[in-house]
Amino acid sequence: MSALRQILIVEDDAALRATLAEQLLLAGEFSADEAESAAEAEAKLARADARYDAILLDVGLPDADGRDFCASLRRAGRNMPVIMLTGADAESDVIRGLDSGANDYLAKPFRLPELLARVRAQLRVYDNTEEATFLIGPYVFRPSVRLLTDTARNRKIRLTDKECAILKFLYRAGGKAVPRPVLLNEVWNYSSSVSTHTLETHVYRLRQKIETDPAQPRLVITEHGGYRLDAASLAPAER
Template identity: 70%
Template sequence: MRFLAPMSTRPILIVEDDADLRATLAEHISQTGEFAAEEAGSAAAAEQMLGQANARYDAILLDVGLPDGDGRTFCAKLRRDGMKMPVIMLTGHGEERDVINGLDAGANDYVAKPFRLHELLARVRAQLRVFDNSEDAVFTVGPYIFRPAARLLLETGRNRKIRLTAKESNILKFLYRAAGQPVSREVLLNEVWGYHSAVATHTLETHIYRLRQKIEAEPSRPQLLLTTSGSYRLAA
């Protein structure tokens, strides 16, 4: 039997000056249950949102024609500022030169209007899969900077590095994606070890125990990796 993981939404920022298109995109994207869409009508508004404390956007849909500048220029600025999340450019022009200019500015993909929503979402998912497994993927987990591809936690306050096993890294990444929601043991087993795996629950519990030994100040009194009614979750 396949156990389904709890749905966790991934935040996407839509930067589009056409208010009707922006609202329609946000509505349809949010209806999928996979993504939470936020809107900005200009580069300045987007920059303000991205600069807020604890701002987190897993991807950006960025229109080329913005009221206060060229989206490609804004994309290049995001890259100079160190923002690594996937950026998918939206444009009314699909000529080769426009595509090349967008990609040269740091965009991950380029979609010409009018586009089919399902195709756009498929491209977003594809870029997120690539990003999540890249060296650029960086998540904040408690006091740590988590680099899944390197299987590494960095505790900058103490100048400490924590090496993780592949399974520990996958457990942490999946719990992070659950955005603080509890994940059952069955779901974690299926997601980390595979749907057809015969791995027993105690194997997962052993990995959780070892992970707590690495990341908790007091492993016997966890504050980060919590147990809730037979499930596990990361503290928000």
């Protein structure tokens, strides 16, 4: 069971917006938040707890051109994938949309399975770029290079592949507890040769690297037969 990826739908057509939200939820991989205008979207993005993984963005918004809004997102350093949705499918429209910073461009009417596939594809690409960075406590976490950086103390921590995968999955859970079997399945790909002891050993080593006092962990917390990250320590970084 993977942690849900949060998608912001910016669309002024209420019926289409509701349909998109419903289909994202039915896919079982995503949660959906909605905005009917650029102003509402900006307000949601500016919240301290905003953790959007991708944006579905209509071009024809009531208070802005979606392409201009996308360009403003990029200027503000928000680098999550943006997929534009529009009725204008001429080559010049596509080029203008991509030039504004959009990652993909889908003309209406579109097939919902294709939209979901494009969202998944863009998330896979983004998650493996050097731009994908997250805050965990005092650290900036860069999964693509398996690195945690504590700029205040000028400290860099290298992670193993498994430590990185554990930390990334716990981050995606947004502070909720993840059972040990789920972590085993996700990080070790359902390998029957891996036991909970293996997971516990990797978590122990991870804590030795990142906790101020590994005996009393404040970031990676044991809870309800699994582990979670301290929710207060989580935030997007340059998203």
